[in-house]
Amino acid sequence: MVFFKREGRPSEKETLVSRLIDRPIRPLFHKNYKNETQVIATVLAHDMENDPDVVAILGASAALTISGLPFMGPIGACRVGWDGNNYILNPTIAQMKDTTLDLVVAGTSDGVLMVESEASELSEEIMLGAVDFGHGEIEHVIKAIIDLAEVAAKEPRPLPDEPKEKDEYLKKITPFRKKFEKAYKEIDKSSRSTILSHIRNEIILEFGELANSTLLSSLTKDIEADIVRSSILKTKRRIDGRDTKTVRSIVAEVGTLPRAHGSALFTRGETQALVVATLGTGQDEQIIDALEGEYRSKFMLHYNFPPYSVGEAGRVGSPGRREVGHGKLAWRAVNPLLPSGDDFPYTVRIVSEVTESNGSSSMATVCGTSLALMDAGVPIKKPVAGIAMGLIKEKKEFSVLSDILGDEDHLGDMDFKVAGTEDGITSLQMDIKITSITKEIMEIALQQAKEGRIHILNEMAKAIGSPREVLAESAPKITTMKVKLEKIRDIIGPGGKIIREICETTGAKVDIEDDGTIKIAASDAESSQAAQSRINDIVAEAELGVIYTGKVVKTVDFGAFVNFLGTRDGLVHISELQNARTEKTTDICKEGDDVKVKVIGFDDRGKVKLSMKRVDQDTGEDIENKKED
Amino acid sequence: MFEVYRKEIKWGGKLLTFETGKIARQADGAVMVTYGGTTVLCTAVGALTAKPGIDFFPLTVNYQEKTFAAGRIPGGFF
Incomplete structure (x- = not known):
């Protein structure tokens, strides 16, 4: 680090902002457009007031809008803060320190596409209000980008054609729909996947080797998605047999690893996280070299998603963008509940190993982190839990799904994750693919998420309800x-x-x-x-008139040096050894003797002057004061 | 040499400026956005043909912070 004087691999912030730009623009490209596309946002100037992340989203939106690429924008974005009474549009970095909300919202003028936030236990109402406020404000920016595009945009590229084989393919695939419908009635995941992959193979055989496999798989996916979606809307039953509101069964356990400072195993259905808390000192703090200056972090959360968690063999290496993003999401959910540095001077590192996964492992990490912190005796303000939700909408009808499965992820028109305590939201993340989700629908969705969160908190409380009183034996x-x-x-x-x-x-x-x-x-x-x-x-400082017990460290002609207070030495002058006249110091004391001394003054160099004769050497009483009485 | 287009609005009490036509003209779209005193150059490029054999959209976003933006040389301690 110190030796490489150029920017190196992406920092955590760079990775997170790259995702923040990617999420709202990705759904706006034409669905047939599959050309390799790259957006690069380079921060050229930072005024230390305005965070470049939102500026970069706006720039990406503007660059795409004038590029001629099939991008159905523009989008706008802004940051919203909350001061307890009012929302603040694009708070400065200094203002962010005092606000209880850090929310970034992005969307088109028709609707919100993305929300990313951290909050100090705010209500559903305040969070939604912030989304609404932000969406109103970005209207101005969208208009400005349209104005720019009107004069500066390139000719739009022709929209990609529908693959010519599409109709023919559809005709041939449709008969398989019945088979898929039957397969999706199978509740058990592994037998369902076996039947499903069997049907998919049959389709491939039907078409033969020369078929356009990309088109085929995307058409098959569409049919499957349609089956699952319409079945949920019609029957309110999901592919694993649950209704829309039920959370998969939960087992929470703490103290899983006896030598760790705190640990928990959180299992929800087929998703499981082993979460470990380690306590450290100030020297373990993470130093973050940000553009706005260097700062230290006392709380780290590292999320890992090993390939075995989904039964795959794969490469294990440094964390990818997804892992960094999930780790930060869980970090945001827990961070507002940590004790202040004055109350709890420890540095805390959380490692979450996702050991099994079928959806929503980042929220399992939030739950596991809350449990592991309490197991470690970290006095968090309240337990915190998280839940991943989905929303399916067809015309007027919609269903909100609590605790979505891996198979339900990306199936919904809105995927959202909510973490919080029994009293409020600490983190809300939303990704929306359609623009017809109204504030009322969001309200219903957030209410259902709250019910799920409270249920999960109750299940977690069966393992541990509040932080342990003492830290682990092995903790510093x-x-x-x-x-x-x-x-x-x-x-x-x-x-x-x-x-x-x-x-x-x-x-x-x-x-x-x-x-x-x-x-x-x-x-x-x-x-x-x-x-x-x-x-x-x-x-310690020697105080005038106080009597100390000391040890003679050296005798000299003119008296004895006595070590009396920590590393402090003072001189007992030969005249202060005893009341009578002393011939030789060593007549009275010698090196190593324990003696009682009184501080009688300081010389002009700050050296302490002591006396033995004014103290009763047996009792330690002050004889000088007695005489005066 | 340049055909520069600018759009400025007042937003949240600060000036927001979009400018195109001067920098990175070989990109399909390139816009410099300035909000207050923070400036980000954003470029968008799309290949002319689709990559064969993929059924996802190959979009890459790279956000990068240059330390010169804050008047610093990277890696050092002060």
Whole structure:
């Protein structure tokens, strides 16, 4: 990193914004257009006020609109904040710090196509209001892009033709519809897939090797989708036999991995996530090098989707765009519920391994994360759960599906994911393919999502309902103390010598912040206490008139040096050793003797002057004051 | 040399500008968008023919942040 002075592989933000642009523009290309297409958005200037992500969506929309490509836009996009009373259009980066909502909405003038958001437990009503507000505002931008296109657009490319074989193919496939209908009545997933792939093979055989396989598979897909969709609308039953509202059966378990700081196994139907929480110290924080400056993150969430989770063999490597996106979605859902750094000084890393998947693994990750955090003793404000939903609409009729399966994903006209607590939404993500979904329909859909979320929260509470009181034995123990600013340099020492020595001898990790807060992290209480007392010794100051117990470290002609307070030494002048005159220091004390001393003053170089004669060496009582009484 | 088209609106209290015709003229569509003081160059290119044998739409979106946009050289600590 430090050695490569050029931009490297995409950062998390770049990957996420690439997806954010992709999601609303993809459904607007003509369905027969299959040419390789690329949109590149390059941030050339950042004013540190306006996040370039929304600007990039607008630019992508404008570039596509004037390009002549078969893009049915333009779209507009904006960011919406909420200050408790009002929505804020395109809040600045500084304003975002105080808002309880970060919502990006994109769409055409007919309807919303995409919503991405993080919220501090806001109600369905406020969330929907934000979508509506945003959709109203993007109208202005859409108009501006149309104005630009009117003067600057290229000739539209001819729309791709319907493949000429289409009608002939359709005629030949239609007889198979009955077979598909029967197959989709099979509730068990594996026997259903066997029958389905059998029918698909039959169709391929019917057409022979020379057939246009792309067209064939897309026509077959259309028929299958139509069967599933109309059956749901007609019978309100789904391919696995559920009605539209039922969530698949859930088993939640915590403490799955005994050596982890916190762990959970969340299973919902055929989707399962093993989620592990690890606690760390300030040194484990992630440093993020953003355009708007470097910042640190105390909460990391890493989502992995290994190929075995869907019974496939495949490559395992660095996470793809989908994994980064799902991880961030779960991160947004949980982030608003984490305790503040003052209440809980630990860095938290979550790893979610999706071990089985049949839809909605990102929401299983949210549930598993909530459980694993509570198992680790992280004092999250409330448990949080997530649910993936679908919506199917034909003319006036529509059905909302709770907890969709892998097979139902992309089948719907609206796929949306809602995460939140019993009191409100923390994350809402929507992808909409048609423009006729009204606010009223969204309201009904969000209400059904809420019922599902509450049900899942109740199921999760059977495993654990609130954070554990104590951290796992193996978790680091962090204690916080505060010292005066001028003492920081004494603790660090020249070139970090002292602090290094403390860490080495006690085994604890010591982080000093600029405001004098010291965080001591140790694997056990003993080493934490050892480090604390070392620091206390350094910062302690001798107080005038106070009596300390010390040890003689050196005797000289003019008195004895006594170590009395941590690393602090003071001099007992020969005249202060005893009330009578002393010939030689060693007559009274020698190196290694335990003595009681009183602080009687400081010389002009700050050195401490001590006295032994003013203290009763047996009882430790102050004789000087007694005399005065 | 250039045939520049601009469209400006006031939006959310800030100026939003779309400009095309000056930069990246070989792309099918290229628009510079400026909002406040943040500028993003967006380009769109589509191949002239379809890729044979695929039944999905091969769209790629690359969003990239250049550190010069914030007046910095990457990789260093200050």
